[in-house]
Amino acid sequence: MADSAQTDFARKKIFTTGEAAQVCKVSQQTIIRCFDSGRLTGFRVPGSKFRRIPREELIRFMNANDIPLDLLEGDVKRILCVDDDPQIIDLFRDLLDGDSRFEVEFCGTGYDAGLLTASFKPHLMLLDYKLPDINGNEVCKRIRSTGDLSSIKVIFISGVIDRAEADSLLTAGADAFLKKPFDIGELMGAVEKHLGIEAHHGNNGSARGG
CATH class of the missing domain: 1.10.1660.10 (Multidrug-efflux Transporter Regulator; Chain: A; Domain 2)
Structure with missing residues (x-):
């Protein structure tokens, strides 16, 4: 009970x-x-x-x-998805919004990400590297420099940077990096791993984006 x-x-x-x-x-x-x-x-x-x-x-x-x-x-984990590509946001919505383990919010700019991070206080952020108003790396740096937000897990997702740049993101404080097009199973595995929750099976396929 x-x-x-x-x-x-x-x-x-x-x-x-x-x-x-x-x-x-x-x-x-x-x-x-x-x-x-x-x-x-x-x-x-x-x-x-x-x-x-x-x-x-x-x-x-x-x-x-x-x-x-x-x-x-409770056991519900909050996830903030930040991407300006409507197709990627729709994919995140399909994957995460109906999952009872998660409470999910969405936005498409670094500015909105900052506002939602402060009010929503996500446990994990799926963050596009190339946002229309600010580099995703700057969003990550601001999170890491804010005491009560610094424990948020950050997974970068992008198709426009190379391995060296991805390594620099990890050095700057990102917890993981996925390159588009990414495998849906890989995405869910990363989310579950960094939230420390049990895996659900059945997701596969890939998603593309910029």
């Missing part, structure tokens, strides 16, 4: 005060007091006095009060 509740919390978008109390490991009255004082914001169900707390606000509150996110995260 505990594992089931943890999985539910990992996917839940709106929380009752009782659920928020369970996630934060405090009393429900503590959550109610924080809500009523404005320290924890949310909304009331129309026509009632019931309080509801959006997930992003609960995460903000927990981070501000140094409350571990373990119950909220």
Whole structure:
């Protein structure tokens, strides 16, 4: 039952005060007091006095009060996919978005990657080397120089750099590099390896891109 509740919390978008109390490991009255004082914001169900707390606000509150996110995260791993090629993004969406092990966000620029990295806090990033506004290597360097983000796993994916450049990316802080066209099984294997999760079988084929 505990594992089931943890999985539910990992996917839940709106929380009752009782659920928020369970996630934060405090009393429900503590959550109610924080809500009523404005320290924890949310909304009331129309026509009632019931309080509801959006997930992003609960995460903000927990981070501000140094409350571990373990119950909220469960076993679900967050992945940020950064690529300006719509076909590659569609491929990532097909592979990852329907997988219950992952929560996935997508973007196509280094600027958006920076914003999402700060708010979404991914466990792993699939990062294109050639982005329209900034070199993917710069995105990686900024992640590695930011304390609370430095543990993010970064897998570079590109078809336009040679082996020496790939080695330089690894030296700069990337955890892995895959060259396009890449094998889907190789991609999933790298994702599972760097997230430390058990492999799922059945993915094969290859994907192309620039």
